[in-house]
Amino acid sequence: MxxxxxxxxxxxxxxxxxxxxxxxxxxxxxxxxxxxxxxxxxxxxxxxxxxxxxxxxxxxxxxxxxxxxxxxxxxxxxxxxxxxxxxxxxxxxxxxxxxxxxxxxxxKQAIYAPWLQVLAAALASGCFTIMFQGKWIDFLPALIAGGVGFAVMLGMDRLLEIRFLAEFIGAFFIGVSAYLLVDNGFGLEMDKVIIGGVMPLVPGLHITNAIRDLMAGHLLSGISKGIEATLTALAIGAGVSLIFTFV
Structure with missing residues (x-):
């Protein structure tokens, strides 16, 4: 060579x-x-x-x-x-x-095992709920809903290999978990629980990279990453809203 x-x-x-x-x-x-x-x-x-x-x-x-x-x-x-x-x-x-x-x-394999990623996502979900002015009684429901949704998303991503669909299903399970927990008295504000639960799925890195590429003059990459972030956000929103069509 x-x-x-x-x-x-x-x-x-x-x-x-x-x-x-x-x-x-x-x-x-x-x-x-x-x-x-x-x-x-x-x-x-x-x-x-x-x-x-x-x-x-x-x-x-x-x-x-x-x-x-x-x-x-x-x-x-x-x-x-x-x-x-x-x-x-x-x-x-x-x-x-x-x-x-x-x-x-x-x-090298992923530095963090899937169970640790789920644990971190669950803890982040609870903390985001408090940050968005949720009550402390909503911390545990958000932790559970966020952890369940993120675990489902990881599993679906490996099974389906279609990220948008995996995020849609993960967000749907977050909505289901939040509804069941709050409906049974384990939380007060369902909207705060759901907002905290979906935050680990939000495409923050894609949005940041899209803006940085656009500012650097890489228009094709910036636009495509922006569209990808938008589709991800739509998938998350559709997954959460789907549960409310049945209740």
Missing amino acids: SDKATVEKVCMIAGKIMLMSGAETHRVEDTMNRIAHSYGLKDAQSYATPTGINFSAGMTEINNFLRITKRPTNLHKIHEVNEISRQITGGELQLEDAYQCLKEVEN
Whole structure:
């Protein structure tokens, strides 16, 4: 494998990890270009969208393309790639060492187990309910509803592999749980319980990335991420409202 081919693989792996972990497209392109420049590719060209990466060693070189289908949020992996990129630009990592470090990051499993994610989502739901001026008696119902909904969403996401549908079903279970708990005297304000319960599903990172990409001039990525965030919000709203059509 030639040095140029190795540099291309290093850049593609770095971009792949970052894009699949929820990074902004302009950050992905900047990281790939910095790595390429550090290893002597002065005219490297990179182009990223939410669903794919293009990279070439020069304006007239062969183009490398990688399709991205899954984009779970993993800020820890983004941080690790950023650290490796800084070491590369600082001249602290040889090409083969950088390739091995990135492969290790790529092969790492999720840093938090699903049960811990559900526990964190449940606790966050209760806290959000209090933050939105709910009563302390609503803390436990929101905790239960948020935990149930997030667990259902994770399970449906693995089963269906359609994120919007998984979030719709998760929000529906949040609505059902909130209704049953409040109706049986375990809470006072159903709206506060539901608001707190759905907060872990809200696409805050997608909205932030969409705005940052638009401000950086990446119009295609910014608009597509904005539409994705809007569809997610609609799925959550539809899932919650569905329960009220039956009661």
